[in-house]
Amino acid sequence: MGYRAHFLIREGGALRLHASHWGGQRLLRDLLHGPSIFAAYVESTRAVGELYYEDAVDGVALVDHDRRALTFWGGDNLGVESIPGLRRRYLELLRGRWPGWAIRWEPGGIRAIAASVAVPVPASIDGPSRGELRVQALLDGALGRDPGPRENVVSVRENAHSVHNVRAGWDVDALLTLGPRLVDEVRAQAPAPLPRESLPDPDDEAWERRGGILLDVEARRIECWWNWPATRRVEALPLLARFWPGWTLALAVDGLVVHAERGGRPRAAVELPLAEAAAALERRLFAEEPAGAEDAVEPAAIAREALAAWTAQLDGAPGAELTIAAGLLGDEGGLPPPLELRGQIARRLAR
Amino acid sequence: MSRFDLTFPAEITVVRGGEATTRLAPWSGGSLLVDLLVGARSFLDHVDALPLAPPHLLAVARATIDVDARRLRIPRDFVGLDRAPALRRAYARALASAWPGWDLVDREPAPPTEAWVSMTLLRQLPEGGGSRAWITHVAADGAIRDVDLDVPVEEALSLGPALREAIAERPTIALAREAAIVDGVVAAPCRGGALVDDRRRRIEVWWSAPTRGAWASIGPLARLWPGYAAIAHDHGLPAQIAGSGRDPATVAVDDAEADALLAHLLQVERWVDPVALQAWALAPLDRARAAGVPITIPAEARARPRPTDAPPVPSPPPDRPLAGDMPEALRLADAIRSVDVALADGDPPDRLPRIFIGPALWLALLDRAIEEQLDPSARARLLRWLAPRIKIDAPDDDDALLGRVRADLDRRARAAPPFTRLFGWDTGPTS
Secondary structure (H helix, E strand, C coil): CCCEEEEEEEECCEEEEEEECCCCCCHHHHHCCCHHHHHHHHHHCEEECCCCCHHHEEEEEEEECCCCEEEEECCCCCCCCCCHHHHHHHHHHHHHHCCCCEEEECCCHHHHHHHHCCCCCCCCCCCCCCCEEEEEEECCCHHHHCCCCCCEEEEEEEECCEEEEEEECCCHHHHHCCCCHHHHHHHCCCCCCCCCCCCCCCCCCCHHHCEEEEEECCCCEEEEEECCCCHHHHHHHHHHHHHCCCCEEEECCCCHHHHHHHCCCCHHHCCCCHHHHHHHHHHHHHCCCHHHCCCCCCHHHHHHHHHHHHHHHHHCCCCCCCCCCCCCCCCCCCCCCCHHHCCCHHHHHHC | CEECCCECCEEEEEEECCEEEEEEECCCCCCHHHHHHHCHHHHHHHHHCCCECCCCCCCCEEEEEECCCCEEECCHHHHCCCCCHHHHHHHHHHHHHHCCCCECCCCCCCCCCCCEEEEEEECCCCCCCCCCEEEEEECCCCCEEEEEECCCHHHHHCCCCHHHHHCCCCCCCCCCCCCEEECCEEECCCCEEEEEECCCCEEEEEECCCCHHHHHCHHHHHHHCCCCEEEECCCHHHHHHHHCCCCHHHCCCCHHHHHHHHHHHHHHHCCCCHHHHHHHHCHHHHHHHHCCCCEECCHHHCCCCCCCCCCCCCCCCCCCCCCCCHHHHHHHHHHHHHHHHHHHCCCCHHHCCCCECCCHHHHHHHHHHHHHCCCHHHHHHHHHHHHHHCCCCCCCCHHHHHHHHHHHHHHHHHHCCHHHHHHCCCCCCCC
């Protein structure tokens, strides 16, 4: 049990690895303290010699003091990273707290960040095979047999003056299996206006995989996105690119606003309104419970209490032995909230 | 009074005057393919005397006879001839002879009803060879390489043109006949294959079991091979070899050989005598009744005589080598065992599972026949096949392995919930 975080610190040309058993839970909030406090916090966590296996990592930050660059991934534990409209606003806010630093969110998670500094990540024990991708491969004419509901967006950009937007019920990765045929199938569909960004319904189980594709015919370039570009989706891109010989395929982390901008429209036409985004960030960053769920619990505290109770029971049992993972009890799980930001997010973003 | 549905059912639907009637041959799941060879008249007379099938029957074998359209269809999943296309063609010839003037065979699997197929894209080929796919690559300079892979052919082709580099350093294999009797079993050297021809810019794919999903995957596969024409065919390994410009006679079986293989498969290897099967499978119930447990066998579940003029079959069947479909065999054994286990545990009869189970006979063999009926080499083959699937270490000594497997199966049968007793064997261990 835990919300494990890894911190990778590059300083003076050397790389050090740190770990926290509970620090992944609110990594995004902790980062908002800015470089000085966050760096001090990181130094207070345990130095380790190797990384956890990949599926055990709930958050990771690479703090590169040499280049003044921060790269991070928070596992969507606060419900911010899976909503593109919130993710962009959070990054704006974070950049304001780390002046002079290059800030980047890495959707590829621990594997991508560790690979960037050549640190090996132990393979998952029970995870799905990294050697293959199971995909719903569409047959010719699939767009005309759309299962609905049409919640994904596909745009064909013919040139600087002409963009054809349609809606599709097929998932983004399935649509990409059509290869260049997708362009013609989209052209044959009736145009649909771009939707506006929104916050997800808590019961919407399809939210994370929803997204879009932008096909630039002149540049032979594809930009695709998912609300939550999970690591496995990011890693699937080179496989899906096989269906597009002669094209380049890239992840568009900014989501729907890319469709508007490539079509010559302001992103404000589709983006989540600032006030709405700021209010949602306040709830997610400062609520006692993660992800804004009112009935959510505090897993770290409950786990510590439960563990203490079990340990007490075992103490009285003859012959019992219990090994407690390093940091499980002593690691308090991150920094206190940056209270100076509470109630101030909208104002700071409006600057 | 408790009722048992422990059968090995074939389901036959007859369409006459636009009306469809489905009937049950309760113990004929292992003989349907042979029984059909009596021809239309005799077989329809036989079917008309069968009881109506209950709803939601899980049939082992199935056929639909449209008398109005003079069309007979056997769903591919139930054909059981999917070891090599040559066997399917041999059966089609035999059936055409017995049902003259009837429309009998789909030329290719029906297209999927959905607009998609499930597909697995590989990042790279696994190490080592195997029997799941044979690939023949004809390079632009005419050099030919045959390699064996341990992945399905469509997954190998998902690499796109990079497949050519991936197999470039692998050793070329010795070709083998597309089907042959090996250790008493009709066997094929591979389950599918492809010709990748750089000279003609063409890939030609086939499967020993061409499901509609595999067949439809040729469209998405073609997108992964830009500049290549991609086709699926049902002519098997000989067409793959001929496509590379070599003589297919080195791998092909001729019609007479294919007929002999088919006869062995249907009348020896997979043959199930319905009457004997019923007697064997219901033995636990007879024991229960003798002990005073009130159980009845429904009239419609009693074995029926085979159709008039049915082709001769070995009687009694010779010691079968227990080839065929192992998971189905295990399901059957498991089902039968569950009756014994439940009775031994003293469960009230109405709590015993209702069992519709498949390839009966096959496992009649496991618990009992595995030791009593199999010759040592067949038993060893089964046990070596089974051991990794139930995740037990296989000692070198066959007798020790037998004891270990039987103990493990017994433990699992007693521990597994009813659902996995029926379906768990081919998807993984149930503990």
